[in-house]
Amino acid sequence: MRFSFAGMNTLADPASFDPKKGQCADICNCDLDDEHNAIRRDGFNLVVAGDITSCWTSKDDVTYCVFGGYLCTFNGLIVTRLTTAFTVLAACEFEQVNDVVAFSDNEKIGIIDGVTVTRIDKASDWVDVASLEAWVASHYPADPAKWNGVTSNSNFEVDAFKLATLAGKCLHHFGGTLYLAIDNFVYATKTHNIEQMDIRYNVVAGFPDPVTMIHHGTNGLFVGTEKATYFLEGGGIVVDEQGKLQAGFSQAQVTPYGTIYGTAVQVHAGLIPQLQAVAMAVLWSTRVGVFAGLPGGAAVNLSADKVTLPDVTSGAALFKEHNGLNQYIVCFASATWVLNLARGTHSRFTSYPFTSLFKHGSEYYGANSHGIFRIEGDTDYAGIPELAQKIDAFALTPSTDFGKKEKKSLPALYVQARCSGELAIDYFVNRQLAFEDDVILFDDLASEHTLRTAPPRGISGTFWQIKIKNVNGSAFTVFNLEPAVVVATSRTR
Numbered sequence: 120m121r122f123s124f125a126g127m128n129t130l131a132d133p134a135s136f137d138p139k140k141g142q143c144a145d146i147c148n149c150d151l152d153d154e155h156n157a158i159r160r161d162g163f164n165l166v167v168a169g170d171i172t173s174c175w176t177s178k179d180d181v182t183y184c185v186f187g188g189y190l191c192t193f194n195g196l197i198v199t200r201l202t203t204a205f206t207v208l209a210a211c212e213f214e215q216v217n218d219v220v221a222f223s224d225n226e227k228i229g230i231i232d233g234v235t236v237t238r239i240d241k242a243s244d245w246v247d248v249a250s251l252e253a254w255v256a257s258h259y260p261a262d263p264a265k266w267n268g269v270t271s272n273s274n275f276e277v278d279a280f281k282l283a284t285l286a287g288k289c290l291h292h293f294g295g296t297l298y299l300a301i302d303n304f305v306y307a308t309k310t311h312n313i314e315q316m317d318i319r320y321n322v323v324a325g326f327p328d329p330v331t332m333i334h335h336g337t338n339g340l341f342v343g344t345e346k347a348t349y350f351l352e353g354g355g356i357v358v359d360e361q362g363k364l365q366a367g368f369s370q371a372q373v374t375p376y377g378t379i380y381g382t383a384v385q386v387h388a389g390l391i392p393q394l395q396a397v398a399m400a401v402l403w404s405t406r407v408g409v410f411a412g413l414p415g416g417a418a419v420n421l422s423a424d425k426v427t428l429p430d431v432t433s434g435a436a437l438f439k440e441h442n443g444l445n446q447y448i449v450c451f452a453s454a455t456w457v458l459n460l461a462r463g464t465h466s467r468f469t470s471y472p473f474t475s476l477f478k479h480g481s482e483y484y485g486a487n488s489h490g491i492f493r494i495e496g497d498t499d500y501a502g503i504p505e506l507a508q509k510i511d512a513f514a515l516t517p518s519t520d521f522g523k524k525e526k527k528s529l530p531a532l533y534v535q536a537r538c539s540g541e542l543a544i545d546y547f548v549n550r551q552l553a554f555e556d557d558v559i560l561f562d563d564l565a566s567e568h569t570l571r572t573a574p575p576r577g578i579s580g581t582f583w584q585i586k587i588k589n590v591n592g593s594a595f596t597v598f599n600l601e602p603a604v605v606v607a608t609s610r611t612r
Contacts, residue, residue, distance in 0.1 A: 124464075
């Protein structure tokens with residue numbers, strides 16, 4: 120019987136797996152490459168200590184974060200506080216808008232231009248509009264010269280109804296407009312003017328539940344809420360010179376599953392062959408799995424019939440392109456899930472406790488209440504001796520009866536791998552752990568070897584399951600080479 124590592128399946132009985140699919144019952148702390156090799160994940164090293172939150176990198180490769188209640192930059196080595204007279208909350212969002220960066224902590228909103236931070240929300244604006252007639256009278260331009268001498272220009276053009284932009288969350292820039300969420304509604308700034316909203320057009324969509332995601336596809340916006348996901352097709356609010364609406368959004372529900380806040384990323388659809396799509400795709404997480412949003416508003420569950428995700432309200436996600444792999448990584452408080460986009464295969468990480476994931480330069484980082492960590496190395500928390508931890512990685516095969524229902528023993532097991540140190544094998548018979556830590560010494564990362572071990576005598580049963588794991592933090596790669604990794608033989612008793 121041959122086993123390969125074609126991703127996890129947590130939804131089916133391990134004894135019912137289709138051998139052609141090569142799925143495993145569990146794959147922990149392993150990256151899965153495009154040939155279904157299981158490679159122990161990288162660890163992480165502390166770079167900057169401190170409770171650092173909300174890390175995000177701009178198109179100019181400037182990383183922003185929040186440290187000590189203030190906006191800061193991170194250059195790969197140190198965190199530097201920006202000059203600002205006001206503090207922000209730990210949960211703060213950033214969004215690129217042309218050459219500046221907008222930020223909001225859901226209470227304050229502002230703009231970062233170089234090292235200058237400017238707050239743009241003004242609560243007094245929204246109090247004054249209680250009397251809209253008085254507001255327009257006081258803001259309407261009295262001088263026709265302000266109308267460029269054309270009396271037919273609309274109120275939209277002369278900004279008689281403009282107000283300071285409100286703070287919100289789920290910031291997203293699309294078509295010259297900054298969109299954001301306030302409770303159950305999607306708000307929009309004026310086109311090419313993110314500092315102001317037009318009171319007539321600032322709310323562009325409403326939903327039955329609080330909004331948790333706004334992200335653009337090729338021809339519209341994907342909007343996630345706590346209980347469903349929608350697509351707003353179109354280019355947004357467009358107003359002609361006479362102030363008439365020419366176009367807006369059409370709205371349709373695309374999934375009945377709520378979007379988990381903080382898990383949306385954008386990738387090129389060509390990186391996901393099963394979609395057979397071009398242009399850009401939006402990835403996000405739900406309790407039933409990872410979805411891809413495509414041009415036209417289609418949504419595909421990339422985890423269907425494979426895994427489900429935790430039923431949580433928030434997470435942190437990253438598109439990681441590293442060592443030839445294209446991965447969607449999403450961290451929750453309880454666990455981290457990894458999707459190989461090319462193969463659609465899943466694995467999971469433990470002890471990966473990041474609340475922010477980001478790329479700076481060519482390196483990948485995670486941040487949490489302990490600091491910022493560079494994702495690299497053979498241990499977690501390396502560089503802090505008292506906190507250094509080995510990475511326990513393993514792959515648990517399906518359960519098999521080797522094609523026969525009789526009770527049987529296992530006379531030989533062959534493992535093909537590249538390993539530094541030792542691998543250990545656990546044997547599960549009839550779904551019970553029968554023997555633990557049958558050790559195989561490889562001690563060679565440069566070459567691929569196939570080694571044989573003889574399982575302990577006296578173990579027999581109908582269904583067998585094998586768990587391959589690293590020992591004492593040793594590095595390993597278990598290979599799937601034409602066509603399998605593990606070859607087990609059985610003997611009927």
